[in-house]
Amino acid sequence: MIVATLALNTFREAVRDKILYVLMIFGVLMILVSRAIGFVSIGSEAKVMTDLGLTSIWIFSGMVSIFIGTGLIYKEIDKCTIYTILSKPTERWQFIAGKYFGLLLTTFVNITILSAAFLGYLWICNAGISLALIQALVLTFIEMMIVTAIAIFFSSASTPILSAIFTTIIFFAGQMTKWVVDLGSSVKDTAPWVGKLLYGVYLFMPNLHNFNVRSEAVLATHDSLAIAISASEMWSCAIYGFSYTLALLLAAHLMFSRRNL
Amino acid sequence: MGKLGTNSEEGLTDDAAIRTSGLGIVYNPGLFAAKKVGLSGLDMVVPRGSTFGYLGQNGAGKTSTIKILVGLQFQTSGEAWINGGNVLDAKSRRSVGFMPENPYFYEYLNAREALDFYGKLSGMDRASRTRRAEELISEFGLGHAKDTPLRNYSKGMRQRLGLAQAIIHDPPLVILDEPMSGLDPLGRRDIRNVILRLRDKGRTVFFSSHILSDVEEICDRVCVLNQGRKIAEGPLSTLLTGKVLEVKLSVSGLTPETAPKLENLAIRAWHDGLLYHVQVDSDEKAQLAKAKLEQAGGVLRSMEQHKESLEEYFVRVTGDPGAASALSPNPGGAIVEKITEATQKS
Numbered sequence: 264m265i266v267a268t269l270a271l272n273t274f275r276e277a278v279r280d281k282i283l284y285v286l287m288i289f290g291v292l293m294i295l296v297s298r299a300i301g302f303v304s305i306g307s308e309a310k311v312m313t314d315l316g317l318t319s320i321w322i323f324s325g326m327v328s329i330f331i332g333t334g335l336i337y338k339e340i341d342k343c344t345i346y347t348i349l350s351k352p353t354e355r356w357q358f359i360a361g362k363y364f365g366l367l368l369t370t371f372v373n374i375t376i377l378s379a380a381f382l383g384y385l386w387i388c389n390a391g392i393s394l395a396l397i398q399a400l401v402l403t404f405i406e407m408m409i410v411t412a413i414a415i416f417f418s419s420a421s422t423p424i425l426s427a428i429f430t431t432i433i434f435f436a437g438q439m440t441k442w443v444v445d446l447g448s449s450v451k452d453t454a455p456w457v458g459k460l461l462y463g464v465y466l467f468m469p470n471l472h473n474f475n476v477r478s479e480a481v482l483a484t485h486d487s488l489a490i491a492i493s494a495s496e497m498w499s500c501a502i503y504g505f506s507y508t509l510a511l512l513l514a515a516h517l518m519f520s521r522r523n524l
Numbered sequence: 525m526g527k528l529g530t531n532s533e534e535g536l537t538d539d540a541a542i543r544t545s546g547l548g549i550v551y552n553p554g555l556f557a558a559k560k561v562g563l564s565g566l567d568m569v570v571p572r573g574s575t576f577g578y579l580g581q582n583g584a585g586k587t588s589t590i591k592i593l594v595g596l597q598f599q600t601s602g603e604a605w606i607n608g609g610n611v612l613d614a615k616s617r618r619s620v621g622f623m624p625e626n627p628y629f630y631e632y633l634n635a636r637e638a639l640d641f642y643g644k645l646s647g648m649d650r651a652s653r654t655r656r657a658e659e660l661i662s663e664f665g666l667g668h669a670k671d672t673p674l675r676n677y678s679k680g681m682r683q684r685l686g687l688a689q690a691i692i693h694d695p696p697l698v699i700l701d702e703p704m705s706g707l708d709p710l711g712r713r714d715i716r717n718v719i720l721r722l723r724d725k726g727r728t729v730f731f732s733s734h735i736l737s738d739v740e741e742i743c744d745r746v747c748v749l750n751q752g753r754k755i756a757e758g759p760l761s762t763l764l765t766g767k768v769l770e771v772k773l774s775v776s777g778l779t780p781e782t783a784p785k786l787e788n789l790a791i792r793a794w795h796d797g798l799l800y801h802v803q804v805d806s807d808e809k810a811q812l813a814k815a816k817l818e819q820a821g822g823v824l825r826s827m828e829q830h831k832e833s834l835e836e837y838f839v840r841v842t843g844d845p846g847a848a849s850a851l852s853p854n855p856g857g858a859i860v861e862k863i864t865e866a867t868q869k870s
Contacts, residue, residue, distance in 0.1 A: 351642065
C-alpha cells in the first residue's frame, strides 16, 4: 500500500516534469522523420523507418529514465519533502521501491506512447509489423527497468549531475559488454591482468547488449511472424533484467538505509 | 532494544511518550574534517499527556534529537523509545505525528490531496482519510484554499497544513520542530491554539522553539539543551522558582527633589514627568521603600513584582547573557505581576 502510494505520487510528480514532454515530442518527431530519411535509401525505406523508430524509442526512454530518475531522491532530500514521508511509518526500502516503481511507470507510459506512435506510423506507411518488432520493444522496456534502477541507485547517494553522468556512462558502456569480453579474451595471453580486469568489468557491468535485438527486428520487417530471439532467450533476458534490477535496488537500499537526512 | 513496560491504553507500551537513554549523535563530515558532536548522553522522559518544550540555542541539538525520534537520523550512542517502541522500528512512528521546521510539500498537490497522501502513508482507510481531511481543513481554516495548489500557499498556511498532516491519523504524540518559526503574531497564535487544543484532548505535544514566551505560556515541562548536552529538565513550576527578582513602585506627588533618599534600598529611581518610580530587588526592600515614600508625601499608584521568566531562567542555566536575545525575537517574556493599584487620584 505504502509503496503503491509513493509510486503513484512519483508518477504524478514525473508527469509534471517538462523534460518528459520534451523528450517524448522529440521521440515522436524522430519516428515521424524516419520516413523522410527512409526515402533516401532506395528500397530500404521500411528497414530505415523501423531502425530509426526503435532506436528513437530506446534512446528517448533511456533519457527519460536518466534525467528524471537521477534527481528523484536527491530532490526529495533537497526540498525536505522526504521529512514528512519518512516520519510516517514508512520503511526506507518502501521509499526506494516507491520511487523506483513510480519512475518505471513513467517509463512504461513513455514507451507505450512512443511505441503506439511508432507502430501506428508503420501501419499507416505499410511498412510491416513483425513479432520481432514487439520483442524488441518488450526488451527495450526490460532494459529500461535496469537503467531506471541504476538511476535510482546513484540518486540515493549522489547529486543529480553526478548521478546523470554515471548512469549515462553505464547506459552506453552496458551496450559494449560483448566487446569488452572479446577484448579481454584477445589480450589474456599477452596481458593477463588486463584480461582479468576486463572480465571483471564485464561481470560487474549490466549486460545491456543482451536486450538489443533491434537489428534482428529490422531484418524481419518482411515477415509478420518472424521472431528476433527464441522464447527461452526472451525468458533469460527477463530473468537477467529482474535479477540485476533487484540487486541494484538492494544496493540502493543499503546505501540509503542508514543515511542521515 | 527491548520494549519497556506495557500499558494497555491504545496498545501502547511504557508510561512515557518519549524516553531516551544516553542518546547521542556524532556527525562525521568526511575524511579531512573534524567530527562534530550533535547530541551527547541525553536522558529524558516526556510523560504522556504533557506539553513539553525543548529549548536550546541554534546548534544545541534540538533538531538532531527530533530527527532521531522520527527516524530521519540515526543515533551513534544510546537508545530512544516512542510510546514504548524503539525509534529504529518504523512501526513506532504509527503513534507519532511530526511537523518539521518549515514543512515542504509537493507543490502541485492541493490541501485535500496532500492530506489524503499523508493519510495513506499513515495506514488510514479511504473513508477515514476523507472525513479527517475535511475536518482538519475546516479546523485549520484552509477551507477557502482546499483546492488551491500548495505552491500558492503562504508561510502560515503551509505551517497549518504541516500541523494538519502531522495529526491526520490522530496520534497520541505530536512532535513539532520550531512550529512558530517565522510566523507573524496571528500565525503564532493559531499554532499556539492548536497545541492547546491537542493538550486539552490529552495528546502529548513535544516541541522545540526559540520563542520562550510561547513555551512558557503553553508548556508544563521543559528540557534545556546547551551544546548538545541537557542542562535542565522538569516541570516549569519547579524550574521557575517564582522568586521575586525586582519590584517597581510608582508613586505620585513626589519629584526627585522632594523624594526621600533610598541609596541602600533602590537599584534605580527616576521620574517620568508624571510619576516617581523606584526599583528594588526584593519584597522586603519594597515594603521599606513604600513606607519611606509614603512618609515623604507620596501616594502609591502601583507596585509591580518581576519574577524570573523562562528567558531569564534560560540565561541563568546556559550562563550566556546573549542566549535569550538570540532565542526570543519578542521581548517581554518576563513575568510581571501587578500587585497594587492605588485608587486615589493624585
